[in-house]
Amino acid sequence: MDGVREKIIDSAGRVFAERGYKSATVRQICQAAEANVAAVNYYFGDKEQLYLETVKQAHRRLTAQFPLPPWPKETEPAIKLNGFVSAMLARMIGGKAMPWEQQLMLREVLHPTNACRELVEEYFRPQLELLLSILSELLPSATPTHKQRQCAFSIIGQCLFYRIAGDIVEMMATKDDQSHFSIEQLADHITKFSLAAISETSTSEDHDSNAHPSTSLARP
Amino acid sequence: MDGVREKIIDSAGRVFAERGYKSATVRQICQAAEANVAAVNYYFGDKEQLYLETVKQAHRRLTAQFPLPPWPKETEPAIKLNGFVSAMLARMIGGKAMPWEQQLMLREVLHPTNACRELVEEYFRPQLELLLSILSELLPSATPTHKQRQCAFSIIGQCLFYRIAGDIVEMMATKDDQSHFSIEQLADHITKFSLAAISETSTSEDHDSNAHPSTSLARP
DNA sequence: ACTCAATTTAAACAGTTGTTTGAAACATTT
DNA sequence: AAATGTTTCAAACAACTGTTTAAATTGAGT
Numbered sequence: 345m346d347g348v349r350e351k352i353i354d355s356a357g358r359v360f361a362e363r364g365y366k367s368a369t370v371r372q373i374c375q376a377a378e379a380n381v382a383a384v385n386y387y388f389g390d391k392e393q394l395y396l397e398t399v400k401q402a403h404r405r406l407t408a409q410f411p412l413p414p415w416p417k418e419t420e421p422a423i424k425l426n427g428f429v430s431a432m433l434a435r436m437i438g439g440k441a442m443p444w445e446q447q448l449m450l451r452e453v454l455h456p457t458n459a460c461r462e463l464v465e466e467y468f469r470p471q472l473e474l475l476l477s478i479l480s481e482l483l484p485s486a487t488p489t490h491k492q493r494q495c496a497f498s499i500i501g502q503c504l505f506y507r508i509a510g511d512i513v514e515m516m517a518t519k520d521d522q523s524h525f526s527i528e529q530l531a532d533h534i535t536k537f538s539l540a541a542i543s544e545t546s547t548s549e550d551h552d553s554n555a556h557p558s559t560s561l562a563r564p
Numbered sequence: 565m566d567g568v569r570e571k572i573i574d575s576a577g578r579v580f581a582e583r584g585y586k587s588a589t590v591r592q593i594c595q596a597a598e599a600n601v602a603a604v605n606y607y608f609g610d611k612e613q614l615y616l617e618t619v620k621q622a623h624r625r626l627t628a629q630f631p632l633p634p635w636p637k638e639t640e641p642a643i644k645l646n647g648f649v650s651a652m653l654a655r656m657i658g659g660k661a662m663p664w665e666q667q668l669m670l671r672e673v674l675h676p677t678n679a680c681r682e683l684v685e686e687y688f689r690p691q692l693e694l695l696l697s698i699l700s701e702l703l704p705s706a707t708p709t710h711k712q713r714q715c716a717f718s719i720i721g722q723c724l725f726y727r728i729a730g731d732i733v734e735m736m737a738t739k740d741d742q743s744h745f746s747i748e749q750l751a752d753h754i755t756k757f758s759l760a761a762i763s764e765t766s767t768s769e770d771h772d773s774n775a776h777p778s779t780s781l782a783r784p
Numbered sequence: 785a786c787t788c789a790a791t792t793t794a795a796a797c798a799g800t801t802g803t804t805t806g807a808a809a810c811a812t813t814t
Numbered sequence: 815a816a817a818t819g820t821t822t823c824a825a826a827c828a829a830c831t832g833t834t835t836a837a838a839t840t841g842a843g844t
Contacts, residue, residue, distance in 0.1 A: 453728065508673065541760040542760075
Protein backbone atom coordinates (compact mmCIF):
# COMPACT_ATOMS: atom_id res chain seq x y z
CA MET A 345 0.00 0.00 0.00
CA ASP A 346 1.23 3.44 -0.90
CA GLY A 347 1.56 5.93 1.88
CA VAL A 348 -0.27 9.19 1.49
CA ARG A 349 3.01 11.00 0.85
CA GLU A 350 3.88 8.77 -2.09
CA LYS A 351 0.37 8.97 -3.50
CA ILE A 352 0.56 12.76 -3.42
CA ILE A 353 3.91 12.79 -5.24
CA ASP A 354 2.49 10.52 -7.93
CA SER A 355 -0.59 12.65 -8.44
CA ALA A 356 1.47 15.82 -8.30
CA GLY A 357 3.73 14.43 -11.00
CA ARG A 358 0.85 13.88 -13.36
CA VAL A 359 -0.74 17.27 -12.69
CA PHE A 360 2.53 19.22 -12.82
CA ALA A 361 3.51 17.44 -16.02
CA GLU A 362 0.23 18.24 -17.71
CA ARG A 363 -0.47 21.77 -16.49
CA GLY A 364 2.91 23.16 -15.43
CA TYR A 365 3.93 24.41 -12.03
CA LYS A 366 1.92 27.60 -11.87
CA SER A 367 -1.29 26.30 -13.43
CA ALA A 368 -1.39 23.14 -11.37
CA THR A 369 -3.36 23.61 -8.16
CA VAL A 370 -2.87 21.80 -4.89
CA ARG A 371 -6.59 21.10 -4.85
CA GLN A 372 -6.35 19.21 -8.16
CA ILE A 373 -3.37 17.30 -6.84
CA CYS A 374 -4.99 16.38 -3.57
CA GLN A 375 -8.25 15.39 -5.23
CA ALA A 376 -6.35 13.08 -7.58
CA ALA A 377 -4.55 11.62 -4.58
CA GLU A 378 -7.78 11.33 -2.61
CA ALA A 379 -6.23 13.35 0.16
CA ASN A 380 -7.19 16.48 2.04
CA VAL A 381 -6.10 19.90 0.80
CA ALA A 382 -3.94 20.42 3.85
CA ALA A 383 -1.99 17.24 3.15
CA VAL A 384 0.42 19.00 0.80
CA ASN A 385 1.44 21.54 3.38
CA TYR A 386 1.52 18.91 6.10
CA TYR A 387 3.89 16.58 4.25
CA PHE A 388 5.91 18.98 2.10
CA GLY A 389 5.68 22.41 3.70
CA ASP A 390 4.52 24.23 0.61
CA LYS A 391 3.79 23.81 -3.08
CA GLU A 392 7.31 24.54 -4.30
CA GLN A 393 8.97 21.93 -2.10
CA LEU A 394 6.44 19.39 -3.33
CA TYR A 395 7.45 20.30 -6.87
CA LEU A 396 11.15 19.85 -6.15
CA GLU A 397 10.45 16.50 -4.54
CA THR A 398 8.37 15.48 -7.55
CA VAL A 399 11.13 16.34 -10.02
CA LYS A 400 13.65 14.36 -7.98
CA GLN A 401 11.29 11.39 -7.95
CA ALA A 402 10.83 11.63 -11.71
CA HIS A 403 14.58 11.55 -12.20
CA ARG A 404 14.91 8.59 -9.83
CA ARG A 405 12.23 6.55 -11.60
CA LEU A 406 13.55 7.30 -15.07
CA THR A 407 17.10 6.27 -14.32
CA ALA A 408 15.74 3.12 -12.72
CA GLN A 409 13.49 2.31 -15.66
CA PHE A 410 16.02 3.16 -18.35
CA PRO A 411 19.47 2.26 -17.04
CA LEU A 412 22.47 2.97 -19.24
CA PRO A 413 22.56 -0.14 -21.43
CA PRO A 414 25.55 -2.42 -20.80
CA TRP A 415 26.44 -3.54 -24.29
CA PRO A 416 28.76 -6.50 -24.89
CA LYS A 417 32.38 -5.39 -25.05
CA GLU A 418 32.88 -5.29 -28.79
CA THR A 419 29.44 -4.37 -30.08
CA GLU A 420 29.46 -2.55 -33.39
CA PRO A 421 29.13 1.19 -32.73
CA ALA A 422 26.43 1.45 -35.40
CA ILE A 423 24.37 -1.07 -33.45
CA LYS A 424 24.91 0.91 -30.28
CA LEU A 425 23.81 4.10 -32.00
CA ASN A 426 20.64 2.46 -33.19
CA GLY A 427 19.99 1.22 -29.67
CA PHE A 428 20.58 4.66 -28.23
CA VAL A 429 18.23 6.32 -30.71
CA SER A 430 15.55 3.69 -30.22
CA ALA A 431 15.70 4.01 -26.46
CA MET A 432 15.57 7.80 -26.63
CA LEU A 433 12.61 7.76 -29.01
CA ALA A 434 10.84 5.21 -26.87
CA ARG A 435 11.31 7.40 -23.84
CA MET A 436 10.10 10.45 -25.76
CA ILE A 437 6.95 9.11 -27.38
CA GLY A 438 6.91 5.72 -25.74
CA GLY A 439 3.98 3.38 -26.10
CA LYS A 440 0.70 5.21 -25.78
CA ALA A 441 0.54 7.77 -23.01
CA MET A 442 3.76 9.49 -22.14
CA PRO A 443 4.80 8.85 -18.57
CA TRP A 444 4.57 11.99 -16.49
CA GLU A 445 8.19 11.62 -15.45
CA GLN A 446 9.42 12.30 -18.97
CA GLN A 447 6.97 15.10 -19.48
CA LEU A 448 8.18 16.83 -16.33
CA MET A 449 11.80 16.60 -17.45
CA LEU A 450 10.85 18.10 -20.80
CA ARG A 451 9.25 21.01 -19.03
CA GLU A 452 12.47 21.56 -17.11
CA VAL A 453 14.46 21.54 -20.34
CA LEU A 454 12.22 24.09 -21.95
CA HIS A 455 11.88 26.34 -18.93
CA PRO A 456 14.54 25.53 -16.32
CA THR A 457 13.69 26.11 -12.68
CA ASN A 458 15.66 25.66 -9.49
CA ALA A 459 15.27 21.92 -9.84
CA CYS A 460 17.17 21.92 -13.12
CA ARG A 461 20.88 22.09 -12.36
CA GLU A 462 20.83 18.83 -10.47
CA LEU A 463 18.98 17.17 -13.35
CA VAL A 464 21.58 18.33 -15.84
CA GLU A 465 24.46 16.83 -13.93
CA GLU A 466 22.81 13.57 -12.90
CA TYR A 467 20.59 12.78 -15.86
CA PHE A 468 21.19 14.72 -19.06
CA ARG A 469 24.98 14.88 -18.96
CA PRO A 470 25.46 11.11 -18.52
CA GLN A 471 23.15 10.55 -21.49
CA LEU A 472 25.20 12.97 -23.58
CA GLU A 473 28.46 11.36 -22.47
CA LEU A 474 27.16 7.96 -23.51
CA LEU A 475 26.25 9.23 -26.95
CA LEU A 476 29.61 10.96 -27.27
CA SER A 477 31.40 7.74 -26.40
CA ILE A 478 29.51 5.97 -29.17
CA LEU A 479 30.29 8.75 -31.63
CA SER A 480 33.97 8.66 -30.75
CA GLU A 481 34.06 5.17 -32.24
CA LEU A 482 32.41 6.35 -35.43
CA LEU A 483 34.26 9.60 -35.96
CA PRO A 484 37.97 9.99 -36.75
CA SER A 485 39.93 10.38 -33.54
CA ALA A 486 41.16 13.73 -34.78
CA THR A 487 37.64 15.17 -34.78
CA PRO A 488 37.58 18.29 -32.59
CA THR A 489 35.37 18.03 -29.53
CA HIS A 490 33.05 20.82 -30.57
CA LYS A 491 32.28 18.94 -33.80
CA GLN A 492 31.59 15.78 -31.84
CA ARG A 493 29.14 17.68 -29.70
CA GLN A 494 27.45 19.22 -32.72
CA CYS A 495 26.90 15.74 -34.14
CA ALA A 496 25.51 14.55 -30.83
CA PHE A 497 23.11 17.47 -30.71
CA SER A 498 22.05 16.79 -34.29
CA ILE A 499 21.08 13.27 -33.29
CA ILE A 500 19.32 14.27 -30.09
CA GLY A 501 17.55 17.06 -31.94
CA GLN A 502 16.06 14.63 -34.44
CA CYS A 503 14.62 12.55 -31.61
CA LEU A 504 13.44 15.51 -29.59
CA PHE A 505 11.57 16.88 -32.58
CA TYR A 506 8.93 14.18 -32.55
CA ARG A 507 8.31 14.82 -28.88
CA ILE A 508 8.15 18.58 -29.26
CA ALA A 509 6.23 18.88 -32.48
CA GLY A 510 4.37 15.57 -32.46
CA ASP A 511 0.96 17.20 -32.43
CA ILE A 512 1.87 19.56 -35.25
CA VAL A 513 3.31 16.70 -37.29
CA GLU A 514 0.03 14.84 -36.94
CA MET A 515 -1.91 17.90 -38.06
CA MET A 516 0.25 18.14 -41.17
CA ALA A 517 0.41 14.44 -41.88
CA THR A 518 -1.16 12.84 -44.90
CA LYS A 519 -2.99 9.54 -44.75
CA ASP A 520 0.00 7.91 -46.37
CA ASP A 521 2.39 8.93 -43.60
CA GLN A 522 0.64 7.45 -40.64
CA SER A 523 1.87 3.92 -41.12
CA HIS A 524 5.46 5.10 -41.53
CA PHE A 525 5.87 6.93 -38.23
CA SER A 526 6.19 4.11 -35.74
CA ILE A 527 9.03 4.26 -33.25
CA GLU A 528 10.98 1.56 -35.07
CA GLN A 529 10.67 3.27 -38.44
CA LEU A 530 11.67 6.61 -37.01
CA ALA A 531 14.63 5.12 -35.16
CA ASP A 532 15.63 3.38 -38.34
CA HIS A 533 15.51 6.59 -40.33
CA ILE A 534 17.33 8.70 -37.75
CA THR A 535 20.07 6.11 -37.35
CA LYS A 536 20.62 5.75 -41.09
CA PHE A 537 20.43 9.51 -41.63
CA SER A 538 22.97 10.19 -38.90
CA LEU A 539 25.33 7.36 -39.81
CA ALA A 540 25.40 8.57 -43.39
CA ALA A 541 26.08 12.13 -42.26
CA ILE A 542 28.83 10.98 -39.91
CA SER A 543 30.64 8.74 -42.32
CA GLU A 544 30.58 11.53 -44.88
CA THR A 545 31.60 14.21 -42.39
CA SER A 546 34.58 12.16 -41.29
CA THR A 547 36.02 12.27 -44.78
CA SER A 548 35.57 16.00 -45.32
CA GLU A 549 38.43 18.22 -44.24
CA ASP A 550 37.41 20.86 -41.73
CA HIS A 551 39.86 23.70 -41.47
CA ASP A 552 38.14 25.13 -38.39
CA SER A 553 37.73 28.38 -40.25
CA ASN A 554 35.95 31.23 -38.59
CA ALA A 555 36.14 33.86 -41.35
CA HIS A 556 34.87 31.35 -43.87
CA PRO A 557 31.08 31.30 -43.97
CA SER A 558 31.32 28.52 -46.53
CA THR A 559 28.29 28.61 -48.75
CA SER A 560 26.82 31.61 -47.01
CA LEU A 561 23.68 32.98 -48.55
CA ALA A 562 21.33 33.50 -45.70
CA ARG A 563 18.30 35.21 -47.20
CA PRO A 564 18.95 37.10 -50.42
CA MET B 565 1.40 56.87 -31.93
CA ASP B 566 0.17 53.43 -30.98
CA GLY B 567 -3.44 53.15 -30.08
CA VAL B 568 -4.27 51.56 -26.76
CA ARG B 569 -5.49 48.44 -28.47
CA GLU B 570 -2.18 47.86 -30.25
CA LYS B 571 -0.20 48.64 -27.12
CA ILE B 572 -2.18 46.02 -25.22
CA ILE B 573 -1.57 43.39 -27.89
CA ASP B 574 2.14 44.11 -27.78
CA SER B 575 2.33 43.85 -24.01
CA ALA B 576 0.11 40.79 -24.02
CA GLY B 577 2.44 39.14 -26.51
CA ARG B 578 5.43 39.58 -24.25
CA VAL B 579 3.63 38.42 -21.12
CA PHE B 580 1.90 35.45 -22.78
CA ALA B 581 5.18 34.40 -24.40
CA GLU B 582 7.07 34.49 -21.11
CA ARG B 583 4.50 33.10 -18.69
CA GLY B 584 2.03 31.15 -20.81
CA TYR B 585 -1.68 31.71 -21.17
CA LYS B 586 -2.83 30.57 -17.77
CA SER B 587 -0.07 32.11 -15.70
CA ALA B 588 -0.20 35.46 -17.44
CA THR B 589 -2.59 37.87 -15.72
CA VAL B 590 -4.53 40.67 -17.33
CA ARG B 591 -3.25 42.97 -14.61
CA GLN B 592 0.36 42.29 -15.62
CA ILE B 593 -0.55 42.90 -19.24
CA CYS B 594 -2.39 46.12 -18.56
CA GLN B 595 0.33 47.42 -16.28
CA ALA B 596 2.92 46.77 -18.99
CA ALA B 597 0.68 48.57 -21.46
CA GLU B 598 0.03 51.44 -19.02
CA ALA B 599 -3.68 50.84 -19.39
CA ASN B 600 -6.52 50.23 -17.02
CA VAL B 601 -7.49 46.70 -15.99
CA ALA B 602 -10.82 46.98 -17.70
CA ALA B 603 -9.21 47.85 -21.02
CA VAL B 604 -8.73 44.19 -21.94
CA ASN B 605 -12.41 43.40 -21.56
CA TYR B 606 -13.41 46.67 -23.21
CA TYR B 607 -11.35 46.10 -26.36
CA PHE B 608 -11.26 42.31 -26.62
CA GLY B 609 -14.20 40.97 -24.66
CA ASP B 610 -12.23 38.56 -22.51
CA LYS B 611 -8.77 37.16 -21.91
CA GLU B 612 -9.04 34.30 -24.39
CA GLN B 613 -10.02 36.50 -27.32
CA LEU B 614 -7.09 38.75 -26.51
CA TYR B 615 -4.86 35.68 -26.66
CA LEU B 616 -6.22 34.62 -30.04
CA GLU B 617 -5.72 38.13 -31.37
CA THR B 618 -2.17 38.13 -30.01
CA VAL B 619 -1.26 34.86 -31.72
CA LYS B 620 -2.66 36.11 -35.01
CA GLN B 621 -0.60 39.27 -34.67
CA ALA B 622 2.53 37.22 -33.95
CA HIS B 623 1.95 35.19 -37.09
CA ARG B 624 1.38 38.35 -39.12
CA ARG B 625 4.57 40.02 -37.90
CA LEU B 626 6.71 36.94 -38.42
CA THR B 627 5.63 36.34 -41.99
CA ALA B 628 6.23 40.01 -42.68
CA GLN B 629 9.68 39.99 -41.10
CA PHE B 630 10.78 36.68 -42.60
CA PRO B 631 9.16 36.33 -46.02
CA LEU B 632 9.75 33.17 -47.99
CA PRO B 633 13.04 33.95 -49.76
CA PRO B 634 12.69 34.36 -53.53
CA TRP B 635 15.84 32.71 -54.80
CA PRO B 636 17.07 33.21 -58.36
CA LYS B 637 15.59 30.63 -60.71
CA GLU B 638 18.48 28.19 -60.92
CA THR B 639 20.11 28.49 -57.52
CA GLU B 640 21.96 25.39 -56.38
CA PRO B 641 19.68 23.42 -54.04
CA ALA B 642 22.52 23.06 -51.53
CA ILE B 643 22.73 26.84 -51.33
CA LYS B 644 18.98 27.05 -50.80
CA LEU B 645 19.17 24.48 -48.05
CA ASN B 646 21.87 26.46 -46.28
CA GLY B 647 19.75 29.58 -46.61
CA PHE B 648 16.72 27.82 -45.21
CA VAL B 649 18.64 26.46 -42.24
CA SER B 650 20.30 29.80 -41.53
CA ALA B 651 16.98 31.62 -41.63
CA MET B 652 15.33 29.07 -39.40
CA LEU B 653 18.16 29.19 -36.86
CA ALA B 654 18.13 32.98 -36.94
CA ARG B 655 14.43 32.99 -36.21
CA MET B 656 14.90 30.46 -33.41
CA ILE B 657 17.80 31.96 -31.52
CA GLY B 658 18.08 35.17 -33.48
CA GLY B 659 20.27 38.02 -32.32
CA LYS B 660 20.12 38.54 -28.61
CA ALA B 661 16.66 38.47 -27.07
CA MET B 662 14.13 36.27 -28.76
CA PRO B 663 11.17 38.20 -30.06
CA TRP B 664 7.98 37.33 -28.24
CA GLU B 665 6.33 36.42 -31.52
CA GLN B 666 8.57 33.40 -31.99
CA GLN B 667 8.28 32.42 -28.36
CA LEU B 668 4.50 32.43 -28.60
CA MET B 669 4.55 30.21 -31.68
CA LEU B 670 6.83 27.78 -29.88
CA ARG B 671 4.37 27.57 -27.05
CA GLU B 672 1.63 26.73 -29.53
CA VAL B 673 3.77 24.00 -31.05
CA LEU B 674 4.47 22.43 -27.70
CA HIS B 675 0.96 22.77 -26.31
CA PRO B 676 -1.54 23.49 -29.07
CA THR B 677 -4.62 25.56 -28.22
CA ASN B 678 -7.57 26.68 -30.28
CA ALA B 679 -5.34 29.21 -31.99
CA CYS B 680 -3.17 26.47 -33.43
CA ARG B 681 -4.94 25.00 -36.42
CA GLU B 682 -4.88 28.27 -38.29
CA LEU B 683 -1.18 28.65 -37.54
CA VAL B 684 -0.42 25.22 -38.93
CA GLU B 685 -2.08 25.91 -42.24
CA GLU B 686 -0.86 29.46 -42.72
CA TYR B 687 2.60 29.40 -41.20
CA PHE B 688 4.10 26.00 -40.47
CA ARG B 689 2.85 24.11 -43.50
CA PRO B 690 4.20 26.63 -46.05
CA GLN B 691 7.57 26.46 -44.32
CA LEU B 692 7.52 22.67 -44.56
CA GLU B 693 6.46 22.78 -48.19
CA LEU B 694 9.35 25.09 -49.00
CA LEU B 695 11.82 22.74 -47.37
CA LEU B 696 10.28 19.78 -49.15
CA SER B 697 10.61 21.54 -52.48
CA ILE B 698 14.31 22.08 -51.79
CA LEU B 699 14.74 18.46 -50.77
CA SER B 700 13.00 17.21 -53.89
CA GLU B 701 15.90 18.66 -55.88
CA LEU B 702 18.43 16.88 -53.69
CA LEU B 703 16.77 13.50 -53.39
CA PRO B 704 16.15 11.00 -56.18
CA SER B 705 12.77 11.60 -57.72
CA ALA B 706 11.78 8.06 -56.78
CA THR B 707 12.10 8.81 -53.06
CA PRO B 708 8.78 8.00 -51.37
CA THR B 709 7.04 10.99 -49.83
CA HIS B 710 7.22 9.67 -46.28
CA LYS B 711 10.99 9.47 -46.58
CA GLN B 712 11.13 13.03 -47.86
CA ARG B 713 9.14 14.15 -44.87
CA GLN B 714 11.37 12.24 -42.49
CA CYS B 715 14.38 14.02 -43.92
CA ALA B 716 12.64 17.36 -43.60
CA PHE B 717 11.82 16.64 -39.98
CA SER B 718 15.40 15.61 -39.33
CA ILE B 719 16.58 18.99 -40.54
CA ILE B 720 13.95 20.97 -38.69
CA GLY B 721 14.64 18.94 -35.57
CA GLN B 722 18.29 19.87 -35.59
CA CYS B 723 17.40 23.56 -35.72
CA LEU B 724 14.63 23.31 -33.18
CA PHE B 725 16.97 21.62 -30.73
CA TYR B 726 19.02 24.73 -30.07
CA ARG B 727 15.86 26.69 -29.37
CA ILE B 728 14.39 24.05 -27.10
CA ALA B 729 17.45 22.95 -25.21
CA GLY B 730 19.56 26.06 -25.52
CA ASP B 731 19.74 26.65 -21.78
CA ILE B 732 20.65 23.05 -21.09
CA VAL B 733 23.33 23.10 -23.79
CA GLU B 734 24.87 26.14 -22.17
CA MET B 735 24.87 24.42 -18.80
CA MET B 736 26.72 21.44 -20.29
CA ALA B 737 29.06 23.46 -22.49
CA THR B 738 32.78 23.60 -21.98
CA LYS B 739 34.77 26.81 -22.35
CA ASP B 740 36.06 25.48 -25.66
CA ASP B 741 32.59 25.19 -27.17
CA GLN B 742 31.33 28.70 -26.70
CA SER B 743 33.11 30.17 -29.69
CA HIS B 744 31.83 27.39 -31.94
CA PHE B 745 28.11 27.84 -31.41
CA SER B 746 27.34 30.97 -33.36
CA ILE B 747 24.40 30.89 -35.72
CA GLU B 748 26.64 30.71 -38.77
CA GLN B 749 28.68 27.83 -37.40
CA LEU B 750 25.60 25.90 -36.41
CA ALA B 751 23.92 26.50 -39.75
CA ASP B 752 27.12 25.38 -41.42
CA HIS B 753 27.23 22.18 -39.41
CA ILE B 754 23.55 21.34 -39.85
CA THR B 755 23.69 21.95 -43.57
CA LYS B 756 26.79 19.81 -44.07
CA PHE B 757 25.46 17.11 -41.77
CA SER B 758 22.15 16.93 -43.60
CA LEU B 759 23.60 17.16 -47.09
CA ALA B 760 25.93 14.31 -46.32
CA ALA B 761 23.08 12.24 -44.93
CA ILE B 762 20.89 12.97 -47.94
CA SER B 763 23.45 12.21 -50.60
CA GLU B 764 24.24 8.96 -48.84
CA THR B 765 20.58 8.08 -48.27
CA SER B 766 19.80 8.59 -51.94
CA THR B 767 22.21 5.82 -52.89
CA SER B 768 20.93 3.27 -50.39
CA GLU B 769 18.14 1.00 -51.53
CA ASP B 770 15.09 1.14 -49.34
CA HIS B 771 12.77 -1.81 -49.78
CA ASP B 772 10.07 -0.20 -47.64
CA SER B 773 10.15 -3.20 -45.38
CA ASN B 774 7.91 -3.29 -42.37
CA ALA B 775 8.85 -6.68 -40.91
CA HIS B 776 12.50 -5.82 -41.15
CA PRO B 777 13.70 -4.04 -38.02
CA SER B 778 17.08 -3.66 -39.70
CA THR B 779 19.80 -3.56 -37.12
CA SER B 780 17.42 -3.87 -34.22
CA LEU B 781 19.00 -4.09 -30.80
CA ALA B 782 17.14 -1.64 -28.67
CA ARG B 783 18.47 -2.14 -25.17
CA PRO B 784 19.89 -5.58 -24.43
C1' DA C 785 -22.19 76.05 -24.54
C1' DC C 786 -24.59 71.90 -25.19
C1' DT C 787 -25.07 67.04 -26.72
C1' DC C 788 -23.88 62.62 -27.29
C1' DA C 789 -21.01 58.88 -27.92
C1' DA C 790 -16.50 56.78 -27.04
C1' DT C 791 -13.09 56.02 -23.82
C1' DT C 792 -10.95 55.77 -19.24
C1' DT C 793 -11.14 55.12 -14.46
C1' DA C 794 -11.51 53.36 -9.57
C1' DA C 795 -14.14 50.37 -7.11
C1' DA C 796 -16.38 46.28 -6.43
C1' DC C 797 -17.78 41.47 -7.66
C1' DA C 798 -17.63 36.46 -7.44
C1' DG C 799 -14.54 32.69 -7.83
C1' DT C 800 -10.04 30.54 -7.20
C1' DT C 801 -5.47 30.37 -5.32
C1' DG C 802 -1.94 28.64 -1.48
C1' DT C 803 -1.89 28.29 3.27
C1' DT C 804 -3.37 28.06 8.25
C1' DT C 805 -6.10 26.53 11.97
C1' DG C 806 -8.12 23.83 15.65
C1' DA C 807 -10.63 20.15 16.53
C1' DA C 808 -11.61 15.37 15.45
C1' DA C 809 -9.90 10.53 14.32
C1' DC C 810 -6.39 7.30 14.58
C1' DA C 811 -2.39 4.68 16.22
C1' DT C 812 1.00 3.47 19.65
C1' DT C 813 2.82 3.37 24.10
C1' DT C 814 2.37 3.57 29.08
C1' DA D 815 -7.81 2.60 29.81
C1' DA D 816 -5.40 6.62 29.92
C1' DA D 817 -1.98 9.25 27.72
C1' DT D 818 0.69 10.62 23.90
C1' DG D 819 2.04 11.59 19.39
C1' DT D 820 0.61 11.40 14.51
C1' DT D 821 -2.46 11.99 10.83
C1' DT D 822 -6.89 13.69 8.72
C1' DC D 823 -10.49 16.83 8.11
C1' DA D 824 -13.81 20.81 7.27
C1' DA D 825 -13.63 25.45 7.68
C1' DA D 826 -11.63 29.72 7.30
C1' DC D 827 -7.92 33.01 5.81
C1' DA D 828 -5.85 36.57 2.95
C1' DA D 829 -4.23 37.30 -1.52
C1' DC D 830 -5.11 37.06 -6.27
C1' DT D 831 -7.88 35.85 -10.49
C1' DG D 832 -11.02 37.58 -14.62
C1' DT D 833 -14.84 40.37 -15.13
C1' DT D 834 -18.44 43.93 -14.32
C1' DT D 835 -20.30 48.32 -13.11
C1' DA D 836 -21.32 52.94 -12.94
C1' DA D 837 -19.44 57.19 -12.58
C1' DA D 838 -15.89 60.32 -14.58
C1' DT D 839 -13.30 62.17 -18.55
C1' DT D 840 -12.49 63.15 -23.12
C1' DG D 841 -13.40 64.73 -27.85
C1' DA D 842 -16.07 65.95 -31.70
C1' DG D 843 -20.15 67.80 -34.08
C1' DT D 844 -23.91 71.13 -33.98
